[in-house]
Amino acid sequence: MAKRDLTAEVTDFAQELIRTVEAVLPEEHGFTAEVGPSSNRQHVIVNQDDDKGIPIAIGGQTVLRLEVSYRCEWNTTEEYFTVNESSFKVGVEGVNEPILTFDYGREFGDTVPVAHVNVHAHRDELMFAFMTAERGRGKPRGKGMQRGQIPRLSKLHIPLGGHRFRPSLEDVLEMLIHEFGIDCKNGALEALRAGRRKFRSIQVSAATGDDPEAAATTLRAMGYTVKSPDPSPQPKARRLSRY
């Protein structure tokens, strides 16, 4: 495999984000990457250029803002670029609290799903359930309440499929098209489908590494000739079972 390079990896990653947003929204929107000091695991952040979030218009008027944020890592010795955290926040223009956040965090604590959505709204029934969590199984929430934290619907983490099968930026943009009728370019959906296909192929490839024998079995059933190494690699139990 050709030697990979941090600058090229970061440029390709950010360029792909620009291309995705450009294919959907009428205006161009830039992304900036910042690379931290050199180390074995060099940290990289990628954000949209507009500090308030990408403006999203409905009927020509900016109604929503989309904040896109990635925290990545360049493994200097093994030369791979990986996303440690991603966050897509959808908010209403001029309102402090977002309405939806789609988060992924490779190292979130055990009680928070690695990929999840938070819905920022207020519902009495849910508040009641949160209050009863102190007496039941929702212990982390109960402890938070004991520390004086006010229960909020936005603190509910709805799981979204773990490390490999989380939503992509394409999913969030397409949701905004279908659910909110945002202004978008002709051909936006085709571009989003192509981007999603690429993202999911990368994820399938990574998931193969999580359980190579399962992948090999499936490929054999499909008629491929696959020879397992000896000893055969063990499945990555933590990856496969992570909430």
Next chain:
Amino acid sequence: MSPVINFLSDEDIKARRDELLASVDMSYEELSERAAAYLLNAEERAIYRRLNDLDYLAADRDR
């Protein structure tokens, strides 16, 4: 449109952090508390996010 890529040293990170904190009339702890309660306006939120990004860039990376 092409992405912008900035390479930051430890000194750059520290200087930016100081500059950002000087631009708001709040300590990092106050910003953090107000962020948790969604009391920051768009500009303050951006500063808070940038401070956290800088912390991520400077975090222990040699694990």
